[in-house]
Structures are given as structure tokens and as C-alpha cells.
Amino acid sequence: MTEISVLLPSVLQPLAGGQSVLTAPVDRAVTVASLLDVVTGDYPVLGRRLRDETGALRRYVNIYVNGDEVRRLQGLDTKVAAGQEVLVIQSVAGG
Amino acid sequence: MVGMATAERYLLAIGTKKGLWLANSPDRKQWSLSGPHFLMSEIPSIGIDTRDARTRIMVGVRSEHWGPTVAHSDDLGETWTEPEQGAIKFPEGTDAALERIWQIYPDADSRPGVVWAGAEPISVWKSTDGGEHFELNRGLWDHPHRGEWGAGYGGAAAHSIVVNPSGDNVHVAMSTGGVYRSLDAGSSWEPRNKGISAYFMPDPNPEFGQCVHKIAADPAVEGRLYAQNHHGVYRTDDNGDSWESIADGLPADFGFVMLSHPRREGTAWVVPLKADGERIPPDGNLAVHRTDDAGSSWKRLDSGLPDGEYNAVLRDAASVDSAEPAGVYFGTRGGSVYASADEGETFTEVASHLPDVLCVRAAVVAQTG
Numbered sequence: 142m143t144e145i146s147v148l149l150p151s152v153l154q155p156l157a158g159g160q161s162v163l164t165a166p167v168d169r170a171v172t173v174a175s176l177l178d179v180v181t182g183d184y185p186v187l188g189r190r191l192r193d194e195t196g197a198l199r200r201y202v203n204i205y206v207n208g209d210e211v212r213r214l215q216g217l218d219t220k221v222a223a224g225q226e227v228l229v230i231q232s233v234a235g236g
Numbered sequence: 237m238v239g240m241a242t243a244e245r246y247l248l249a250i251g252t253k254k255g256l257w258l259a260n261s262p263d264r265k266q267w268s269l270s271g272p273h274f275l276m277s278e279i280p281s282i283g284i285d286t287r288d289a290r291t292r293i294m295v296g297v298r299s300e301h302w303g304p305t306v307a308h309s310d311d312l313g314e315t316w317t318e319p320e321q322g323a324i325k326f327p328e329g330t331d332a333a334l335e336r337i338w339q340i341y342p343d344a345d346s347r348p349g350v351v352w353a354g355a356e357p358i359s360v361w362k363s364t365d366g367g368e369h370f371e372l373n374r375g376l377w378d379h380p381h382r383g384e385w386g387a388g389y390g391g392a393a394a395h396s397i398v399v400n401p402s403g404d405n406v407h408v409a410m411s412t413g414g415v416y417r418s419l420d421a422g423s424s425w426e427p428r429n430k431g432i433s434a435y436f437m438p439d440p441n442p443e444f445g446q447c448v449h450k451i452a453a454d455p456a457v458e459g460r461l462y463a464q465n466h467h468g469v470y471r472t473d474d475n476g477d478s479w480e481s482i483a484d485g486l487p488a489d490f491g492f493v494m495l496s497h498p499r500r501e502g503t504a505w506v507v508p509l510k511a512d513g514e515r516i517p518p519d520g521n522l523a524v525h526r527t528d529d530a531g532s533s534w535k536r537l538d539s540g541l542p543d544g545e546y547n548a549v550l551r552d553a554a555s556v557d558s559a560e561p562a563g564v565y566f567g568t569r570g571g572s573v574y575a576s577a578d579e580g581e582t583f584t585e586v587a588s589h590l591p592d593v594l595c596v597r598a599a600v601v602a603q604t605g
Contacts, residue, residue, distance in 0.1 A: 185320045186305075186320055190303060193303060193333035194325045194333050195333045199301065199302065199303050202301060231301045231302075
């Protein structure tokens with residue numbers, strides 16, 4: 142058993158009890174969707190900041206796996222291997 | 237034991253494109269401002285609930301990044317609470333996601349705890365726990381007209397909710413679907429737009445599809461409502477069965493605001509904008525117009541307002557309070573906010589240079605000190 146780490150931007154850390162990194166214990170590759178289910182399970186407000194109630198990733202939330210934004214991969218079905226890091230970054234949008 | 241003094245004060249909540257400001261006044265003339273709360277989130281809707289011997293401020297919050305939510309404060313904005321599972325959430329099977337909360341409407345004093353909300357996508361919601369959790373109104377959500385409702389520039393939303401004193405009669409206004417009425421407390425809905433022009437459609441008098449911008453009920457006359465439309469100002473005296481124009485006497489029939497007096501028959505306010513293609517106060521002269529005879533005549537009110545104002549006033553960026561005489565408040569897309577303690581006869585500036593004002597709500601609140 143090993144872990145996958147999810148790194149949060151500072152603006153979201155208060156919604157995760159002040160943590161900058163959330164970890165999920167895994168023994169095999171998992172999808173980003175199931176990873177988010179696990180790490181936001183105790184932090185439902187954080188979960189709603191990332192995905193809407195249909196489960197879709199919010200438009201200006203970017204999630205990177207191995208340096209690639211998941212929309213360029215298989216979206217929330219992208220597999221993450223044990224030991225990898227996942228970055229949550231807000232997109233540079235707005236005025 | 238030392239007693240705490242309780243005084244009545246005026247609270248004005250100002251929702252903008254980039255956060256919430258709260259203004260506080262003992263006399264509706266001198267204001268102190270706090271904020272921003274929710275910096276970098278827009279606040280398109282506010283409800284101030286003074287029932288149950290407490291003041292609850294509810295706000296619709298929307299971040300471009302992190303989505304929409306509802307938060308509330310029971311201590312005049314000192315702290316905010318967001319229900320963990322979200323106050324408004326589309327149920328499974330609807331395949332819809334909340335985009336923006338356009339309206340938060342505390343129900344009558346006789347129904348404490350009941351709060352209505354209007355949202356985008358077009359939907360109406362009802363809470364029975366003071367706005368902490370809302371349930372989707374299925375009658376409107378499953379309405380057979382839904383596929384034909386359009387979206388206004390700001391989005392497809394239910395933006396106005398009016399409930400009559402007995403609670404069985406609910407009117408909802410949506411852009412662009414028009415006015416819908418329920419006679420069974422929200423179980424079933426029918427369009428009620430006869431007499432309201434939809435000049436932008438092939439048939440200018442359709443059963444529904446009108447672009448109503450705001451409706452307000454006359455609290456003194458059962459069945460009387462006022463409507464500001466995308467061109468057209470109207471009144472109904474038969475609970476929405478038919479509408480007649482009351483735009484004569486106004487400098488323009490376009491605008492977004494419609495306010496009614498908290499008690500007095502026949503009194504309402506609008507803020508005209510020049511036209512569809514030129515959405516500024518007529519000739520850049522910002523003015524509120526009030527009728528005291530249900531729309532037969534209008535009085536221009538601009539004392540205290542600036543010369544040369546080219547910003548629009550959005551549909552919910554105006555409010556009245558419940559005091560006597562009633563206070564009138566509004567904010568512009570240029571970030572100026574004005575208050576009147578005398579029903580619009582004179583205005584004073586509450587704030588300026590804020591982000592675009594999307595929503596204001598005012599209330600008389602008890603403050604312990």
C-alpha cells in the first residue's frame with residue numbers, strides 16, 4: 142500500500158482543515174474522479190469547489206497529473222498511479 | 237446586572253461583482269461600510285430575514301473558479317456559515333448543475349423558516365429551515381414549456397419570486413419565459429403574460445416567452461402586481477390574468493428595476509434606462525421614478541443623484557426597507573450606491589467606486605450594544 146498526494150492551492154487549504162496536501166492510500170492506479178471522492182470525503186465543501194453536483198470538473202479548475210492537465214488526457218477518468226502527485230491549480234481566468 | 241441596550245439600525249447589504257459590502261446607519265443618512273466579504277466572488281442575490289427574533293443575512297455567492305453556493309450570517313456579517321452539503325444542489329437525475337443563485341426571498345412573517353430561491357438554470361427552490369437547505373420545485377422544473385424557455389443576456393434564470401400573504405399563490409418571473417403563476421403553493425404552474433408584449437418574437441403576443449425583468453406585488457391590493465419588462469412597464473389587478481401598460485409618463489419604458497412599497501397601496505418605483513440598444517439613464521440623467529397611483533402618473537426623483545451617470549441599475553440592485561417612511565436604495569454598475577430615507581424624494585451616496593453592484597437589500601435590524 143502506498144499513497145497518492147493531492148496538492149491544493151492556498152486559497153482552498155482552509156476548506157481542508159488548513160492542509161496543503163491531502164493523501165489517499167492506494168494499492169493500484171485509480172481514476173482522478175475516485176481519488177477526489179476519497180480526499181474530499183471529509184471535506185464536502187472542498188469537493189463542491191472542484192466539481193459540480195453532476196460530478197463535472199468546474200470549468201476554471203485545472204488538475205494536473207504528471208504535469209499534464211487532465212482535460213488533455215482522459216478527464217476525470219485519467220488514471221493516477223500509486224506514488225504520483227496530483228496538482229489542483231486555479232486557471233488564470235477572470236478580470 | 238447591566239442591561240444591554242438594543243437600538244434599531246438600518247442594514248444595507250451590497251452585493252457586487254467582486255464581493256459583499258455591508259453598510260450600517262442609525263438614520264439612513266450617515267453610513268459606515270464594512271467589507272469586502274467574499275472578496276473575488278460575485279454576490280448576485282441577498283436575502284435579509286428578520287423573522288424569528290434574529291437577523292439572518294443570506295447570500296448567493298459565485299466564484300468563477302469555485303462555483304456557486306449559499307452562505308448565511310446570524311451576526312451581521314461577523315461570521316459566515318456554508319452548509320457542508322450545499323444549500324442548493326440539483327438532485328440526481330436532473331443532470332443539471334447550479335450555475336448562479338439569482339434570488340433569495342424570505343417568505344411571510346406567518347411562515348417563519350420558509351425561504352424561496354430562484355436560480356440558473358431556470359429553477360425555483362424552497363427552504364423550510366431558514367435557508368440552510370432548499371428543495372427543488374419539481375412542478376416548474378418538469379414544466380412542459382421548459383424546452384422553449386430562452387436565456388436572457390445574463391443567463392436563463394428564475395429571478396423574481398412573489399408569494400401572497402396566504403401562501404397559496406406564487407408568481408415567478410424568468411428571463412426569457414415570462415411570468416408563471418401557481419395557485420397551489422407551487423405544485424403546478426401556468427404562464428400569465430396576456431397583455432405583455434414580446435416585440436422581439438415573431439408573434440409579439442405569445443402565451444409565454446416574454447422578457448420580464450422584475451415583478452413586485454402591491455402588498456395592499458390582493459392580486460395586483462407590477463412588472464418591468466424588456467421594454468414595457470405593466471400592472472395587473474387580476475392576479476396576472478391580464479396586464480396593462482403603465483409606462484405613460486416615464487421617460488423610457490426600458491429598465492430592470494421594479495420595487496413596490498412595503499405597505500401603501502399604489503406606490504412603486506422604477507429606474508428607467510433609455511432603450512434596448514442604449515442601456516443608460518436617458519441622456520445620462522439618472523433618476524428614479526415613483527408612482528403613487530398604481531401607474532397612472534409618475535414623479536421624477538433625482539435630488540441628490542449625480543449629473544452625467546451612464547451606468548445601468550440592474551434588476552436586483554434596488555430595494556426598499558420596511559420603515560416609515562420607506563427607504564429606497566439602489567446601486568449602479570459603476571459601483572455607486574444611493575439611499576433615500578424619504579421614499580425617493582432625496583438621495584444620499586452610501587458608497588462609490590465599488591465593483592459593479594448586482595444586488596442590494598435593506599432592512600431595519602435590532603443591534604445590541
